[in-house]
Amino acid sequence: MLSRVASAIYWMNRYIERAENYARFIDVRLTLTLDLPEGTAEQWDPLVRTTGDDAVFAGRFGKPTKENVIRFLAADTDNPNSILSCLSAARQNARSVREIISSEMWEQVNRSYLTVTDAVSSGRFMQNPQGFFAEVKMASHLFGGITDATMSHGEGWHFGRLGRLLERADKTSRILDVKYFILLPDVSDVGTPFDNIQWSALLKSASALEMYRKHAGRITPHQVVEFLIFNPNFPRAIRYCLIKGEDSLHAILGSDGGAGQNLAGRRLGRLRADLDYADIGEITAQGLHEFLDNFQAELNRVGDAIFETFFALRPVEGAMTKGDIQ
Amino acid sequence: MQFASYDPENFYDETFEDRGRPRPGCTLVMEKIASLTDGEFKRRQQAAERVLLDMGVTFGVQGEATGQEHIFPFDIVPRIVEASVWERLERGLRQRVTALNCFLQDVYHDKKIIKDGIIPGDLVASSKGFLKACEGLNPPKGIWCHIAGIDLVRVTDGTFYVLEDNMRCPSGVAYVLEARQVMKRTFPELFEASRVRPVDEYPGRLLDTLQCLTDRPDPTVVILTPGTYNSAYYEHSLLAQKMGVELVEGADLVVVDGFVQMRTTRGLKRVDVIYRRVNDEFLDPLVFREESLLGVPGLMDVYRKGRVALANAPGTGVADDKAIYAYVEKFIRYYLGEEPVIPNVPTYLCSDEKDRAYVLDHLDQLVIKATNEAGGHGMLIGSQAGRREREEFAGRILADPRNYIAQPVLALSRVPTICGDHFEGRHVDLRPYILYGRDIHVMPGGLTRVALRKGSLVVNSCQGGGNKDTWVL
Numbered sequence: 001m002l003s004r005v006a007s008a009i010y011w012m013n014r015y016i017e018r019a020e021n022y023a024r025f026i027d028v029r030l031t032l033t034l035d036l037p038e039g040t041a042e043q044w045d046p047l048v049r050t051t052g053d054d055a056v057f058a059g060r061f062g063k064p065t066k067e068n069v070i071r072f073l074a075a076d077t078d079n080p081n082s083i084l085s086c087l088s089a090a091r092q093n094a095r096s097v098r099e100i101i102s103s104e105m106w107e108q109v110n111r112s113y114l115t116v117t118d119a120v121s122s123g124r125f126m127q128n129p130q131g132f133f134a135e136v137k138m139a140s141h142l143f144g145g146i147t148d149a150t151m152s153h154g155e156g157w158h159f160g161r162l163g164r165l166l167e168r169a170d171k172t173s174r175i176l177d178v179k180y181f182i183l184l185p186d187v188s189d190v191g192t193p194f195d196n197i198q199w200s201a202l203l204k205s206a207s208a209l210e211m212y213r214k215h216a217g218r219i220t221p222h223q224v225v226e227f228l229i230f231n232p233n234f235p236r237a238i239r240y241c242l243i244k245g246e247d248s249l250h251a252i253l254g255s256d257g258g259a260g261q262n263l264a265g266r267r268l269g270r271l272r273a274d275l276d277y278a279d280i281g282e283i284t285a286q287g288l289h290e291f292l293d294n295f296q297a298e299l300n301r302v303g304d305a306i307f308e309t310f311f312a313l314r315p316v317e318g319a320m321t322k323g324d325i326q
Numbered sequence: 327m328q329f330a331s332y333d334p335e336n337f338y339d340e341t342f343e344d345r346g347r348p349r350p351g352c353t354l355v356m357e358k359i360a361s362l363t364d365g366e367f368k369r370r371q372q373a374a375e376r377v378l379l380d381m382g383v384t385f386g387v388q389g390e391a392t393g394q395e396h397i398f399p400f401d402i403v404p405r406i407v408e409a410s411v412w413e414r415l416e417r418g419l420r421q422r423v424t425a426l427n428c429f430l431q432d433v434y435h436d437k438k439i440i441k442d443g444i445i446p447g448d449l450v451a452s453s454k455g456f457l458k459a460c461e462g463l464n465p466p467k468g469i470w471c472h473i474a475g476i477d478l479v480r481v482t483d484g485t486f487y488v489l490e491d492n493m494r495c496p497s498g499v500a501y502v503l504e505a506r507q508v509m510k511r512t513f514p515e516l517f518e519a520s521r522v523r524p525v526d527e528y529p530g531r532l533l534d535t536l537q538c539l540t541d542r543p544d545p546t547v548v549i550l551t552p553g554t555y556n557s558a559y560y561e562h563s564l565l566a567q568k569m570g571v572e573l574v575e576g577a578d579l580v581v582v583d584g585f586v587q588m589r590t591t592r593g594l595k596r597v598d599v600i601y602r603r604v605n606d607e608f609l610d611p612l613v614f615r616e617e618s619l620l621g622v623p624g625l626m627d628v629y630r631k632g633r634v635a636l637a638n639a640p641g642t643g644v645a646d647d648k649a650i651y652a653y654v655e656k657f658i659r660y661y662l663g664e665e666p667v668i669p670n671v672p673t674y675l676c677s678d679e680k681d682r683a684y685v686l687d688h689l690d691q692l693v694i695k696a697t698n699e700a701g702g703h704g705m706l707i708g709s710q711a712g713r714r715e716r717e718e719f720a721g722r723i724l725a726d727p728r729n730y731i732a733q734p735v736l737a738l739s740r741v742p743t744i745c746g747d748h749f750e751g752r753h754v755d756l757r758p759y760i761l762y763g764r765d766i767h768v769m770p771g772g773l774t775r776v777a778l779r780k781g782s783l784v785v786n787s788c789q790g791g792g793n794k795d796t797w798v799l
Contacts, residue, residue, distance in 0.1 A: 002578050006591045096554050099567035107380050114379070155591065252591065310591045319580040320612070320624030 001155045005100055007311035008093040009156050010163035012101075012109070013147075015090035017164045019083045019116075020140035021171035022073050023133035025050065028178055028205035030129060032198055044069040050174045053081060070129055075120040083136055084120055087113045102150035105143065112139035158248040162306070165248070169241035170299050172228055173292045175206055199224050206236050225288060226280040238295070242272040252310075264305035271298050327367040328360055329742065332749045338482050338739040339751060340405055351408040351799050354520050358513065359403065364747065371402050371744060374508045381504060398501055399792030402512050405741045405754060405774040412798045415478065415486060415758065416768045418667030421658060423474050423760045426493060426645050428661035429654075430470040434460050434641060444660050445653045449677065452728055453650060454698045455494070455643025457606060459613050463630065465639040466539040467763075472637040473532070473601075474760045475499075475773075478668065480739040487671045487736070489755065491651055493642040495603050498773040498793075499528060499759050500561035503568070505795040506771075522797045523770035528759070529568035535763030536569075536599045539635035545598035547571045548588065550579070552604050552620045562603050576604070581624030586634045599635045606640045648697040648731045649675055676723050676730040685732040686723065689716045692732040694723070707783060709735050738783055741794060743776055753777045755785050756796065770798040 029047045045064035048057045053072075056079065061068040076082045080089075087109075094101060094109040115135060119125040125132040144164070151157050179202050196219050203209040203224060211234050216223045231237035246268050253262055283291045315321070334342045341352045348356040359367065378400055407415075432439050433450055440447040450456055475496025477489040506525050510517055536547045551562040553575050566573035578588050579597065587594040602609065608618040610625040628634045644650060652673040655666045674681040674692070685692060689708045696704030706719045723730045740751035758772035774794040775785035785791040 001591050002572055002574065003589050003591055004575065004578055005572075092554065095559075095563070097573075098563040099565075099571075099573045103381070103567075111380060159591075313577055313589060316580050316582055316589070316594065319582045320627075 001100075001159075003311050003313060005097050006156070006159045007307075008097045009100065010159045010306070010311075012090045012093035012097070013160040013163035014167040015086040015093065016109070016112075016140050016143050017167040018081065018171065019086035019090070020137050021168070021175070022051070022081070022083050022086070023136040024171070024175060024205045025178060026070060026073055027130065027133045028175060028202055031201045031205065047178065048072065050177045051081060053079060067126065070126060074125050074129075074132070084116055087116050087139075097156075100156055102146070104146050104150045108139070108143050108146050112136075112143065115139065155252055158251045159310075162245050162248040162252070165241040165245040166299060166303060166306075168236060169238045169245070170296055172206060172236050172238050172241070173295055173299075175202065176225065176228055177289060177292050178202070195221070203228075208234060208236060222280055222284070225283070229283070230275060230278075230280070239272070239275045242268065242275060246272050249306075262309060264302060264309045267298070267302045267305050271295075271302060327362055327364050327749070329356060329749060332742055332751075334740070334751060336482070337737055337751060337753075338480055338484050340407075340480070340739050340741045340754065341403075342742070349406075349408070352406050355404060355406065355513075355516060355797075358516055367744075370512050374400060374402050374512045377508050377511060378504070399778060400505060400508065401743050401776060401792055401794050402509065403742050403744065403749070404509065404795045404797045405756070406797045406799065407756075407771075409799050411486075412770065414667060416770075418486075418488075419476055419758055419760050419768050420766045421662065421664060421667050422476060422488065422491070422654065423471060423762055423766060425658040425661050426474070426491060426654065427468075427470050427762065429657045430493075430639075430642055430645060431468060432661075433644065434463055439657070439660060442660070444656050445650070449649060449728075450644065453644045453647040455606075455641070455645070455647050455650075457614075457641045457643075459626065460639070460641030463639065463641065464632075466632065466635045469539070469762050470639040471642050471645065472535055472539070472639075472762050474762065475757045476760065478756045478758065479671075479736055480756075482737050482739075484739075486668055488654070488668050489671055489736075490648070491645055491654065492757075493638060493645040494605065495558075495638070496757070496759065497558040497561055497603075498757055498775075499769075500558075500564040501793050502759070502769070502771060502773050502796070503528065503564065505793060509795045520797070521799060523799070525769055525771045528761075528769050529565060531761050531763075531767050531769075532565065532601075533569040533571070535761045535767075536601055536635075536637055538763045539637065540598040542598050546588075546596060547599040547601065548574045548579075548597050550574055550576070550600050550602040550604050550622075552576075552608070556603070558603065565601075571601075576618075576620045576622055579622040579625075581622060581628055584628065584631070584633060586622065586625060586628050597634060599637065601637050606643055609636075609640060646698075648673075648695050649677065649728065652731065671733045671736065674732040676727040676732065681732075682723065682727055685730075686720055688732075689720060691735065693735050694719050694730055694732050697729050697731055705784075707735060710783075735783070738777075741774070741776065743778070743794075745780075750780065752780075753783055753785065754794070771796040 025047060029044070044066055047069055048054045048064060051073065057064070057072050060078065061072055072079055072082065074083045077085060079085060091109050091113040094106050098106050119132050147157070147160060179198065199219050199221060200209055203212050206228060208228065212224065212227050215227060215231070227234065227237065229238045232239050232243055234240055249265055249268055253265060330346065332342065333345060341348060341356065343349050378398065429439065437447070439445055440450060471493040473496060475492040475498065477492065478486050479489045480486050502525055533547065537545055548571055549562050549566045551559060551573055553559065563573055572588065574588055579586055580589065582594060586597045586600070588597055604620045607614045608620040610621050610623060611618045612623050613626040629636055652670065652675055655670050658664055658666045674685050676682045676685055692708045694706040694708065699705070706715060708716060738753040738755060741754050742749040743752040754774050754776050756772050756774050759769045761767045774796045776792045776794055777783055777785045778792045
């Protein structure tokens with residue numbers, strides 16, 4: 001598979017997953033607002049901070065009102081990570097590999113983009129944000145389903161899944177961070193009905209509430225964090241993402257590909273192994289936010305290694321170049 | 327929707343012999359359309375447009391903000407070509423492509439046709455499409471123009487003429503394939519009832535044509551595109567998809583160890599045949615335009631050594647030159663000893679003193695075209711132009727006579743086209759596609775372009791043209 005094509009499929013998936021997760025971020029914030037005590041409801045800046053784009057936001061919008069933040073994260077064409085920008089980038093990538101992906105996949109990406117453009121230009125995204133975010137999430141699910149059902153599960157598909165899962169692992173860690181930023185656990189609140197409502201809202205935003213209930217029953221902060229980080233079976237849990245991502249990386253490298261000698265394989269393998277052997281107690285001792293911060297940095301290094309290994313168009317030794325003009 | 331008020335006027339109408347009287351091959355379709363209520367007809371037209379939007383069947387317009395895409399305007403009333411008419415066209419197209427290929431081989435080797443005084447040597451040498459670097463080239467199997475698109479027009483008495491030859495990178499075939507898909511969804515009942523010849527085998531035929539250019543078993547074929555910002559990118563991608571081959575950009579290819587190779591996730595892989603949609607002058611910065619980022623350094627060297635095949639061969643652009651076009655009937659007589667089946671439009675060469683004097687005297691009755699332009703650019707329709715525009719063109723002709731030709735203004739045939747709540751006649755042309763591989767294959771159909779503006783004769787997509795499905799019966 002062409003390096004450029006592999007890269008486009010990987011990024012197309014990352015962008016779609018990113019758009020979905022931005023919808024989840026804002027959705028969890030909107031839901032939490034409903035139950036927040038007076039005074040805290042106006043705090044929208046923590047949400048921007050979790051995306052890591054707070055400096056850009058401050059420079060462009062200034063005051064973090066609800067409208068500004070939603071506009072910045074959902075509809076701002078100057079924010080490369082906004083939902084609109086992500087779907088536009090996903091579509092650009094899809095367009096450059098239309099001959100590789102299935103027509104159904106392309107049509108879904110194209111339709112999602114047109115839907116979001118329409119919601120933005122009509123102002124619908126602001127009038128009914130929850131409805132809009134539900135559409136964005138559904139568009140991403142549809143894309144995932146269509147991809148699995150219509151594209152051969154070969155190298156291209158594995159690059160797509162790898163991109164999607166790495167993006168999701170990063171974003172699940174950030175959804176956990178939203179809780180951290182919004183309410184630094186106030187000792188007096190822990191275990192109160194109020195705290196429980198918030199944790200269940202967070203689970204809901206990760207589409208995890210029902211699966212969590214089956215797994216653990218009662219909602220406790222420890223178990224929620226444990227579920228979203230360590231569960232090997234829940235598809236939005238970080239560990240699940242790393243296990244399946246590693247499977248895809250191995251499939252790409254082939255049985256003789258020597259995942260052990262490969263930089264991307266080594267880094268992803270180590271990160272996955274760290275989660276295999278860590279436990280919630282260690283994370284609590286270290287501090288959840290610090291743990292997540294460190295995890296995100298390590299995950300970025302995996303992404304860098306994937307770029308270096310598969311996508312980077314480096315000069316080829318012995319290739320003819322423009323310098324060869326006689 | 328009714329045709330009662332439809333008036334063919336004084337043009338050749340492809341669908342109606344006379345007011346209210348469809349041509350024999352068109353009866354079934356016209357009856358079907360007439361049987362639909364206005365609302366139902368509009369619903370089908372809108373559904374077709376929706377499908378095109380969802381499929382992303384778009385083209386970019388050059389000169390507009392980069393990446394701007396437009397839906398190709400599409401009209402669901404088909405253009406119908408009867409079998410007997412098509413049979414003759416097909417014969418004429420084979421003949422023409424054969425003669426043009428002979429010309430290309432000759433003009434880059436022995437130049438017999440020049441020595442025999444059929445065409446002036448300086449006319450060939452001064453053509454922008456004539457590439458010195460291609461002299462002595464022997465393309466695989468002796469074929470230069472593997473994929474040709476030849477523009478035909480029909481005039482008031484029903485005669486078809488060749489308007490233009492496109493031997494470099496003729497585009498538009500993707501719209502033919504997609505238009506057919508959309509029409510099958512729009513009028514499934516008509517496809518069952520009438521025997522429309524299929525166009526869907528084109529990608530398979532194209533792949534055969536490309537594969538036959540190499541003797542390597544299981545060859546690697548790629549399409550080379552300038553990239554997503556090219557106005558025909560959609561087509562490049564569609565053809566790659568339908569043929570199941572890689573779509574590559576210049577940066578994906580490198581010349582290593584004397585072969586063209588593509589960069590894959592598992593290292594380099596040798597490429598055997600390149601269907602290139604990049605123009606000649608951008609193909610190889612070592613030979614042609616040095617600043618080109620679209621091509622592959624060293625490509626021409628590998629090509630000359632016969633280690634990669636290019637379709638079409640570089641250098642075919644000389645046959646697209648509108649001044650060379652004027653000689654194609656002579657090529658047919660010279661190389662094949664036959665009379666042309668489809669005539670040329672009478673053409674005045676401004677490089678010729680006598681012709682030029684006539685052209686300058688009759689600017690208001692002629693179409694002036696720049697010999698190296700395409701897409702309806704550099705063109706003046708004298709009868710529709712103002713005095714100042716004509717004078718400006720006269721100046722251009724005098725400054726560079728070699729670069730201009732003139733032809734009479736043709737009353738192009740028309741096809742009923744939806745205009746709001748009724749049908750009106752709109753002018754059309756027809757671009758069939760011809761594949762030249764082991765043998766010559768003419769796709770049964772082609773791109774029918776429609777000048778959507780009332781009275782307009784310009785069918786190019788970048789100038790307000792749309793398209794229709796072409797049904798060969």
